[in-house]
Amino acid sequence: MFQHALLNEIVAFIAVAEYGSFTLAAASMNSTKSSTGKAVKRLEEELGLKLFNRTTRSIRLTEEGKIFLDAAKHAIDTINEAKLLLDARKDEAAGRLRVNLPIGIGRDVVKSLPIFTQTHPKVSIELSLSDRFEDAIQGEWDIVVRIGNLDDSTFIAKKLCDTKRILCASPEYLSKKGTPKNLGELRNHDAILYRLHTGKLRTWMFQESNNEITEMTPSPLAVFSDGRSFIESVISGLGIAQTYDKALNSAIKNGELVELFPESAIPGPPVNALIPSGRAMPAKTKAFIEFLKEQLG
Missing domain, CATH: 1.10.10.10 (Winged helix-like DNA-binding domain superfamily/Winged helix DNA-binding domain)
Structure with a gap:
């Protein structure tokens, strides 16, 4: 002893x-x-x-x-x-908070972190951006944010917001290749696709005027399996891509990207904050979840 x-x-x-x-x-x-x-x-x-x-x-x-x-x-x-x-048990948020975010959403959250740290100066943030599901279930994260539900009983999901799947391209690409006038013309354009963690390509999906869903898998000019390269390639003018609106909010707002056929966007899965089960939720965790809701909402 x-x-x-x-x-x-x-x-x-x-x-x-x-x-x-x-x-x-x-x-x-x-x-x-x-x-x-x-x-x-x-x-x-x-x-x-x-x-x-x-x-x-x-x-x-x-x-x-x-x-x-x-x-x-x-x-x-x-x-x-x-x-x-x-x-x-404390009313004031304090201590270290470890957060894992998907890359697309995380880019915008990082830019907004000063808002949180100014409001909660006693919380220190350790933040990691990753699209890998393995990273979500490994490591001792206080909050893991993912689009869609993570099938793991060790987490409790707190919904942050809904998403849409939108089609977008950069102004430079559209000035060079022209803006498609209808969905059919998309097959004549350079497509950028995203490879899911399952190994499958994420198809393009659209809602027609009769509310039916059309699915399309264009022949890709390029395929990316990480969110950072995928988003940067679209912003750089490589081609047209479809992804979740919450990953592109700031890029569209500041004119880096243009949304195409917004009337055909379909609802996507929710964005969830995943909290380890079996623990009381500290004030710092509650505060950051509210911050995420404000930023994503």
Whole structure:
């Protein structure tokens, strides 16, 4: 049994194990390499075990170190869960908030972050943009935003807004290739398609005047599987593309893109904020969800 709490030493040990470097671990904790090394040494002395095999070129966990790392991380997670419960009791939003957003929507949210940070100065944001569903279910995110529902029982979905699937192109492309006068003329234009995480191409879909849905898979000039390249290619004038309106709000508003055949746009899936289940929702999480609703709505 520990003679002392040694919480700081345990945190230092976990950081060194995760970063594989005393220098990087120290930087992550705003500490020094020397202090971090001494903290790990104190922990080893308390345990009476060697946690790392050190050479001039590498640092590797011993077998005992691997066993202790799992137990230490579990203990820290338990402490963090308790802190989350305490945060939920606070009226004021504060603390670090980890958010994962799809790239298209995330581009606009990043631009609006100063609005949130000015209103909630005690919240620090760690934000990542990714379209990969794997990134949504891995990692300890406080909020994961996705278009459509993520079939994972470890999350609770909070609807942020609805979407439309719209067709768009840049003014430069339209001045060079001409503006299509009807849906049939789209087959004569350069099409940009998006490859879904399933490997399938996302088809173009339109609503006719009789409310029937028409589906089209044009021969693509280019195919992209990440939102950043996909959107930038359309803005750069590569061709015509169809995607969700919430990913293009600012680009259309500032004139970088032009919406084509808005009367034929069809409803898309909702945008959801996914929250880990089994936790009380802290004030910082509630505040950011309200911020997202305002920005996307």
